[in-house]
Amino acid sequence: MTEPMEITVKAFVRADDTVTIVCPVCKSPKNAAVGAFRDKSHYLKVRCPCETVFTVHLEFRQHYRKLTDLPGTFRSINPSGMGGEIHIKDISVSGIGFTFSGMHFLEKGHTLSLSFTLDDKKKTKLTKEVVVQSVIGDFVGCRFVEQQAYQKELGFYLKG
Template sequence: MPTNKAYVRANNTATIVCPACGARKNISTLQLKGKRHTVKVRCRCNVVFDIQIDFRHSYRKPISLPGTYTILRDGQGGGVIHIRNISTGGIGLTVSGIHQLKKGQVLGIEFLLNDKNQTTIRKKTVIVSVNKNQIGCRFSASEETGKALGFFLQS
């Protein structure tokens, strides 16, 4: 059975839905924060299934776009990236080749949206996770989403 997702609301609760019978249950996610986010659940209909608890604050849109990065703080250089997903708060990307990127570095990211205007996006980001060539970044607090990116995320 595939893993289902449950999205955490601002009040730290999530609704779990049984894939077999459709039964719903609201749970508190406070005890799950900072721990493994996939848990096994047994429904009252006796079906056991996996549920992934998603703590993201905003929808992450899967995409596949080329771009470039430049290290702005705590290092130097840059390179080619491939953007895998984007949200109003951050971006997930892969880096081509060997890199020295690490958590906390500030990057300048540039890429073209595949919208009708081929809008150029330039953002300052902070690296929050590094797993081999997969990099997770959040947009700097001073960065606004921008009208073009906002429309792109809604389409």
């Protein structure tokens, strides 16, 4: 006998913290309030009235995030003193995610300056101030402090 396949569906959370979950088998939709999960697990086990059990991945992101592998550097602004080499793994108009090898003491709320070069035709050099939003192992997720700086170049890069 074979194991039942684990089904995961992605559900995009609206600005009012509601989501429409659609069963992958019977296609039955269900609206749900999910604001309580914003700072907790983004994965929920759901049982549909048709008896299908599946996992829902709640996607709270508001902007497309492009996967990358760009080298860069960081310098800690607050608290000051830390710095090092990073690898940028994803980027959007509102934030960035990177990995950092070796020991670090980055925490949620730290302010950093990131410098990196896009792999576009112009090899656009960017320096962005960010605030750390999450640290999971060696992956650091950040949001940009200022929204307008380099908006045009970053916008073109994300569309490319």
